[in-house]
Amino acid sequence: xxxxxxxxxxxxxxxxxxxxxxxxxxxxxxxxxxxxxxxxxxxxxxxxxxxxxxxxxxxxxxxxxxxxxxxxxxxxxxxxxxxxxxxxxxxxxxxxxxxxxxxxxxxxxxxxxxxxxxxxxxxxxxxxxxxxxxxxxxxxxxxxxxxxxxxxxxxxxxxxxxxxxxxxxxxxxxxxxxxxxxxxxxxxxxxxxxxxxxxxxxxxxxxxxxxxxxxxxxxxxxxxxxxxxxxxxxxxxxxxxxxxxxxxxxxxxxxxxxxxxxxxxx
Numbered sequence: 001x002x003x004x005x006x007x008x009x010x011x012x013x014x015x016x017x018x019x020x021x022x023x024x025x026x027x028x029x030x031x032x033x034x035x036x037x038x039x040x041x042x043x044x045x046x047x048x049x050x051x052x053x054x055x056x057x058x059x060x061x062x063x064x065x066x067x068x069x070x071x072x073x074x075x076x077x078x079x080x081x082x083x084x085x086x087x088x089x090x091x092x093x094x095x096x097x098x099x100x101x102x103x104x105x106x107x108x109x110x111x112x113x114x115x116x117x118x119x120x121x122x123x124x125x126x127x128x129x130x131x132x133x134x135x136x137x138x139x140x141x142x143x144x145x146x147x148x149x150x151x152x153x154x155x156x157x158x159x160x161x162x163x164x165x166x167x168x169x170x171x172x173x174x175x176x177x178x179x180x181x182x183x184x185x186x187x188x189x190x191x192x193x194x195x196x197x198x199x200x201x202x203x204x205x206x207x208x209x210x211x212x213x214x215x216x217x218x219x220x221x222x223x224x225x226x227x228x229x230x231x232x233x234x235x236x237x238x239x240x241x242x243x244x245x246x247x248x249x250x251x252x253x254x255x256x257x258x259x260x261x262x263x264x265x266x
Contacts, residue, residue: 138168170201176209192216207237223250
């Protein structure tokens with residue numbers, strides 16, 4: 001083999017080596033986009049996972065806030081009802097205080113007056129048949145029931161509320177209180193019945209019963225009836241906090257239903 005053939009052979013070998021190096025380089029560089037893609041995909045998956053964790057955390061926080069809001073609303077409703085009942089109980093309590101003061105005056109007078117005269121006067125007071133009106137008797141019994149309720153004595157509270165309703169079947173506060181107790185005991189049918197009786201006997205003007213019945217209708221999903229009753233309560237007592245809160249809840253529920261309806265539409 002002469003030198004020209006050897007040179008040609010070396011040239012061909014060098015070309016083959018160059019082509020192989022080029023091929024290896026091309027293969028290496030062709031892996032770069034794939035590697036970049038894998039890195040980006042890994043990063044994207046991590047970011048999506050992080051976003052899902054944040055979304056789940058926010059949803060849990062929103063649920064917790066909603067639960068707190070519901071608890072605050074329930075506590076506010078109970079406080080408002082107790083304030084209403086306290087206002088109803090005040091006249092009867094005041095009457096008892098006046099009677100106690102009069103009794104004290106009688107005892108004080110007895111210590112200095114002529115004993116025989118005092119005895120005759122006391123006999124006259126004790127034997128005088130003074131009958132309170134049905135409404136006054138109902139108020140007094142209801143006040144006892146309310147005091148028992150504040151002391152967490154539900155048994156006596158129910159007993160005195162029932163006696164108040166028996167003393168005056170048209171006494172709305174007693175019927176309303178019996179309805180509230182029934183609701184707390186889980187008897188929803190009896191609860192609604194008592195609220196309606198309270199409204200019937202007060203010509204639909206007893207505000208606590210109006211709001212309580214509105215709450216019952218809201219729980220049943222009857223938003224129109226609940227709204228009408230709550231507005232009636234506000235008309236009779238402007239600024240009534242628990243009725244305003246209920247109207248806000250009704251508006252939120254309607255908005256939620258509209259959003260759900262759109263989401264589930266065709």
